[in-house]
Amino acid sequence: MSTQPRRLKSGGRIDRSKPISFRFDGRSHTGFAGDTLAAALLANGVTLVGRSFKYHRPRGIYSAGVEEPNALVTMRTGARHEPNVPATKVELYEGLEAFSQNSWPSPKYDVMSFVNRFPKLFAAGFYYKTFVGPTRGSWMFYEKFIRRAAGMGKPTTEADPDHYEKAHAFCDLLVVGAGPSGLAAAITAGRSGLRVILVEDDTVLGGSLLAAGRDPKLADWLKSALAELETLPSVRVMTRTCAFGAYDNMTFALLERVSDHLVTPAPFQPRQRMWRVRAERAILATGMIERPIVFANNDLPGVMLASAARTYVNRHAVAVGRKVVVFTNNDTAYAAACDLNASGAEVSIVDVRSRIPAALQAQVAAAGITLHLGCAVGRANGGRHVRSVDVVPFDPARPERASVRTRLSCDLLAVSGGWTPTLHLLGQRGSKPVYDEDKAMLVAGTVPEGFEIVGGAAANCDLGFCIDSGAKAAHAAAAACGKPHAVSGRSLLEGLPDQGDAYGIAPVWMVPDPLGKGHGKKFVDLQHDVGADDIELAHREGYVSVEHLKRYTTLGMAADQGKTSNLNALGIMAGIRGKKINEVGTTTFRPPFRPISIGALTGPETGLHFRPIRRSPMHDWHEAKGAAITTTGLWLRAWYFPKPGESKADAYVREAAAVRKSVGLTDVASLGKIDIQGPDAAEFLNRVYVNGFLTLPVGKARYGVMLRPDGIVMDDGTTSRISEHHYFMTTTTAGAGKVMSHLEFLLQTAWPDLRVHVTSVTSQWAGMAVAGPRSRELLEKVITDIDLSEEGLPFMGVRQGHAGDIPVRVLRISFSGERAYEVYTPAGYGMQLWQTLCDQGKSCDMTVYGVEALGALRIEKGHVAGGELEGRTTLTDMGLGKMASTKKPFIGGALAQREGMTDPLRPQLVGLELAEGTGTLRAGAILCDPAKRYARTIAKDTSALIDCPPNPASKDFDAGNGSGHMGHGIGFVSSVTWSPELNRNIALGYVSGGMARKGEQIDAVFALKGELTKVRVTSPHFVDPEGPSWAFGCPSIA
Amino acid sequence: MLRIACPHCGDRDYVEFLYGGDAENAMPELSDTDIDRWTEFVFFRNDPKGEHAEYWQHQHGCRQWLRVVRHTVTHQVISVQPASEVDTPAQGKRVEVA
């Protein structure tokens, strides 16, 4: 174990009584409670933490916050392995294990680092050129190499063992950020009694104050602010929580990292919790992010933002440098320089400005800091760490190449190029930031209604202004929410030190290379390895718009979304084009502000919780009998009931045969059921079904098909007339919800005058079908008070009665051809009726059958179902054209007459069978005209597919890619089964010309498997083909 | 992230609702067999930048179809009425069908 050689003897907001051991790349280290992983690594002298994305250049820790472009690590092992986590945002915990990325065998000795010597390979536009340019074929050559070389951390393929939660919250005021201005806002609003949620991404409150120097006044202010916050009951404080998205109507998304600072979540605790917050008002106190200046080798480990160096020294008591050069163009870096100096480092300042405020000059002179005015760092030198910097004379107004004036040795280069207010949430609401020439900042443009921007985010640099802006915004929010102005409470400006933080800056984006040889790469986007030369190249090649620049170079498109690079890129592009930044434009911000795990977005909706599950009242029976279960929509349904040793095919063939031979019982509880009542119910049904319903007598059922308003078939089912004004409709299982909403829509929007009520009763009724020649025999044993004779209950008849004590509704309809009944009973009686049928069925040779047998039976009969009702087919396509009434209008009737809908060449329902007795029938296969088969070959040189003239005789088609057929074909296979009745494979499908092709042999192509199967067109009514279809209520079937 | 104040159930999250499309065009009379008029109703949509009336069904609540006026830029909900209580919207001819 190392001994924290870089830890300062005193100071910092760390708990030295709580040492924490952790491992990085397998090596053990120790840090303290209050450290981030980055701080603890630096305390242990670990400055090289990974290799860069494209060039495998050594990289260190660049920042101390969410903006970190370099120090991405992989956290944890096994199923909890998580790549691309900024070490600056990882709270140190006992047992933490992290790994460097994109390097092998180690960041120090990385075998891929030779890539660095071939930067042309990865220049901007590389992907554009390899994919779309004249050299596009080269991708084949590069791909393998690039996939190995470039990249970030690799994800795990194991399932995430942790839980994630979703939660909702409401508040009057959401305050994002708990720095001085956010605290002032939350306290002021809390005093007024507003319901406040204060969100802070950090583990503790205080923001910039946590990194501020040793002035005890600041620490005291923070202490008393936090103390008062505790006393305000209406303020909810959420730490370790990032507000990552701002959406319409003042909705915000927060991610609370509940257990990221633990090895594993505590029992019953989630790893992360995603909040959806609805606020009346929002105050954004999100502060600012410091930006770098671009110069040669600015990516070397040991180069970091000045604010980060200050955070590590002041907050974490880490001596990040012993010999420090501070390179700046503005006043704020002087505080960092003084704090580094006070920590014992030897500090020099390089400032591009030739004149600085006298107070600053006096301050650094008193501290013994060397000052190089009118100079810039032109290049950093070093192998795996900065060893020295080359200082060149520099004029911000005329940046040009110059000779190196002096070389300063150092082990830390702290850079400040100015500050950028964090306006991402505002940007997500469509508010574009504008460039402020004086402050050299992108500042808020229009502020949307409901929002206030305060503190650093509002481009304030003075602490007093920041606090004041927070308090004022809170007053405004209170007024907007109708709450009284806070009457009590001390002024939050009390006790502040005299700071006089005027902010002087001379904007500089980039320092040109020093004269002479030995240039280094100048990085603008460190995370995506995009250099200044890439921006120049994009400009030369015409990609000058900001959005084009971004896509061409991939600048700002990495996980950090360019938090430290966007403005520098704009400044450099503006400089090349000789325009102002506001003329060049700014990029768009989109959620999330920082990367969010898929687990958090998914929340608990995984596995069994992915969606609701619906079970029939008889489901437990099916499971107890060992039924295989399948799903239809949300429903679990019994698929088949295997006897010991039976395969699926054995089972359903036996079940289907039993239905044809004696009697079968199956569960149809999942069918949609709608109760329709009212004096105008008949008229209503008559309008929604294509066939007539006005004449349906009481005690009769009728099969009906309804169309969508555009003329496409929506659903089918039966509707029974229970009494004069009372109907009972069934729909398909999958179509139930859609049909219900459709009926409600028509009644409420188009025909509110119709006196009809519709009620979904799907869950209220259990349903079971009793089918087969002996079905009546079975029902007669069970049902006590209904005359089931031919006259008592004729085909399509409906009766209500009892099975013993059990109320039943019996419909004599058939789904699959033979004599059959559907029996409905209130859901609570479902299991009892089912059991009664099973008990009595023993003496009738009854077999329970599942969905698979039901499917086989209906395909044999040519009855359309899910595969045929697929949202593109017309009534005529399904062979039911004659059902449509010509005597009355109905929904969909007008648009069903459109030219394309009545085209005789539309694919129409047919039966299909194997023409040569071999091959596989598959649902989804494309039906093709064998006369139009092409011979295709793959050109050896370019890999392109070459189409040859139609040549049905050709034997050398490429079976691997679609069998020589191209395009959409002439139809498709919709349902397939092995017919137990016919003892062979059969299928339903749609083919252009339909039954006119009867007897023709065509090709069924299943490109996914490279199969071509020859099939013959037949009637879709495989069983009882001459018998009328149930659609017309004919006795023989239905 | 819409919230819709259902006249029957109160202020509810949009996830409880089913979107039903344009509410600015009345359905033609069922007896009207004119393909153009039905085409207009079914397929042609105004896409205003601003206020737009549309149908939402409170599917996981009272199941009433509502006529919601929503601002298409800000997603602000301007008004909510039960669709059955709204007079049939005028037969606004907005697109000339050739």
Ligand SMILES: [Zn+2]
């Ligand atoms: Zn409602």
